[in-house]
Amino acid sequence: MKLLEKSQIRSWDLDTIDHQNISSFDLMLRAASVFSNWFQSLFFDKTRTIHVFCGMGNNGGDGFCIASLLAKAGYEVNVYLFQFNNRFSDDNLSRQKEVESFDKFEKFTPFPLEQKDLIIDALLGSGINGPLKGEYLKLVSWLNALPNKIISIDIPSGMDPDQPTSGSFVHADHVLSFEIPKISFFLNENSDYIKNWDYRSIHLNPGFVEDLKVMNYLIDYDLVKSILRQRKATENKKDFGFAQFCGGSPGMLGSVILASKAAMRCGLGRLAVSTPSIYHSSLFSSCPEAMAQADLPKNVSNLVDFQLVNEHVDAIAIGPGLSSAKESVRYIDEFLKANKKPAVLDADALNIISRNKWQPRIGAYSIISPHKEEFERLFGTCDSHYSRIQKQIEKSKELNIFIILKGAHTTISSPDGSCYYNNTGNVGMGTAGSGDVLTGMLLSFLAQGYTPLETCILAVYLHGSAGDSAAFKYGNIALIASDIIEFIPSVIKNINGK
Template sequence: MLQLLTSPQIREADNYTIKNKPISSIDLMESASAAFVKAFMDEVPDRDTLISVYCGTGNNGGDGLAIARLLKEQAYDSISVKIMRFSPKESADFKINLDRLKLTGIPPSELSNATNLPKENASVIIDALIGSGLNKALEGDLQTLIKHLNKLKKKVIAVDVPSGFPTEGVIDSNATVLKAKLTITFQCPKINFFFPESAYATERFIVADIGLDEDYIQSQPGPWKLIEEKDLKGLIKIRKPFSHKGSYGHALIIAGNTRTMGAALLCADACLHSGAGLTTACIPEQGMPALNAYAPEVMTLPRSELTSEVNSGKFNSIAIGPGLGTNANATELVKQALDFNIPMLIDADALNILAGNPPLLNKLPEQTIICPHMKEFDRLFGTSANWWGRVALAQKKAKELSLIILLKNQYTFIALPEGDILINPTGNPAMAVGGMGDVLSGMIAAFLAQGYTAKESAILATYIHGKTGDILNQEMGMYIIPPGELTLLLPEMIQSFCEAS
């Protein structure tokens, strides 16, 4: 997994690389600027595009000056450079790149205040005003400038971080930020890019490798880790000759109610398609004909026989909650499940039952996986003012209760009992459809049944679920992805990870 760094850690990684690679700071800046330009050329291939580079006088501004020079070398001839001298300070590398820029024939203009700002004719603005490490809200001339630029509705591409945006910590949605269409960030994603409030600052981000020491980055302490595709390679167990259905576990799905039987069907079908050798659905009797028609491979279990069947030892995992309802009968089912001492996933209505019966939270077996979306999480543990606070609370509760909390969003956060926060990068807005969470629950139940640990099951299911959605959206052009369509592609996607291992 990729270790994500705070701003102070990123500065230390810069310093370590400069000292040990060895490489001078100005050459590292040149490497970063070249990486930016390479990504920029893919985004803006038209060499006749009118480009305006806005630079501060620190190292982010130095990047901007180098970027302008390198773009000129790549035949982008319509470039203007505007330097904001709102402070007498300038970094040494900024000064070097300013001298280099003057040799290209690009005459930079300098502004000492934000009054009477010049007309902006460029269609693309490169934001190199402020880099990472911001520790206070913008004010004064810089705030005035950024508000002015935002009103122009230009395509803004930010260098490393949108100006005014904090790389970690609480994101103030009312703060002044230069709003970017794209951020080309250096070496690794900034932690706050994965929080929903970042959407007002940048629509997209891509990562440009600038040559920092990766071993040093990976050695740094901190809870924030990004799941990478390589983490799954070798994790999927290849099916062996002479294995049989009993080799791959038996999952039990406790789900469904009179009006919400579809959730149970989606969950059970996803469990089947994710590799459980046997899947049984404990659903209301009136739903059994629908299940037989939808997924005849899934067995059924009357609720009156639940305890005796579980106590027989035949099940290897349980998923409870999708479409279950929150009435007295559903509550009793949740209470029964907590006594079964089998690897368990709790989702949807079962979470709402826990929220309405707080003492039950302390009865959850260790390593239980819970999968709340934002509202379910807030009902369980209390409302948070922002997503930074919500994830911090998930981290705290995962430790306290020895749970794995899978907090769902576009970028899902997985809080582990040892304190780490794993961020899943896969998934897209086309998956924002009712029933998609039920599919995820069925997948987790399948991996648990096959003998994967709770942590492995959470990682595998979340990443593959999102990756499958990405393929349907990006490669097959599906604007909206029906959950059942995603389920059908799961066996092929899981197999692809076996082949890549």
């Protein structure tokens, strides 16, 4: 799904008014009806009073319109207008006439509310320009200290739709965004405050967004479904890719097993594993589907000759459990020199690259999947998660690589400067081996012939979804990496139908 910046949302709004021959006044009614239906499906108990807090722009106009619809639906509704200057939007002024009465505040003073009552936040929407000022600040601090449930229209008031908010904003319990979610819903800076959000279409002109160039996307079910291929009955294992996984070192076998199993569960045809031979029997007992790489003449510490590998495999993943021993450094050096195949680099491969400043040697269109610490070792420290994402995009362009920055909302950056936000996954996945499972999934899709971008999208989304299913069964405290693998089959089957 395309994620639009606030200026683009505004243009979409105007384009719809133009193309659908609808007035902005009527478009507001459409949005208010959508909100009101959604609200009634969630909060059907009509014994609680609803307090609608309206600002002076169109978000406030939505508030008046929604208050009138909810009153007609039988709710007890109180409306408040916060008029901190004289610049009303036209539609706001018109919609004020639809409610029987409202209290007006030119300066904010606190007033009592019953704890069980609900608050609808219609103070400010996507028209925000800069941090909250003056009376709004006092009002929002008061709202945030109340025990009442707050439901925001379009966006929590004060929140910047495109980037982290430098001031304060309403800490909403629920948000209904119009048409599409806002970019800022996926920023780590906001994740403690934006838990229950949803979006509903208000039927803005679809043609506008089809042609619109955007730099931000949300990875959603429809996108993943459109990428995941159906198999033909006549295909066989040779059609599903041959992958090479290189990793493991003394004491570090687990990552090899987790990655291998995850790779096979994502539909890989054949998998060869390069790992020290002392581990081959353990690997076979845990993942009999994998082949272990025999000792080859030029092996470094029982690893593999990349020139030779390149002739046979469709993709390589390298790094998990490799250690940063001298032999592993030589191994990565060899790999960077010789590899010609689509590749995934993770864990110790990234640590070795950052220590030796080999970043410019990473092959074009490779995928790297660092977590925050690995990322900062590679590219330097950042003072916020948002600035880390900006650097991620910049480095993808500069190095011509795909970067998966793992975290609460994993982001994928592509060499063309676009950024994909993921919304699956949970805190329970921050556990040993979870990243190895992702590496195995990436390797699998890459070897099956998906493009690097498709590979990143599929693996990141499905990894998070499998983690969500695992957390549903085991809880996010008990969840371990093997549980994620347990649920890969069902999440793929749910999407692909096969």
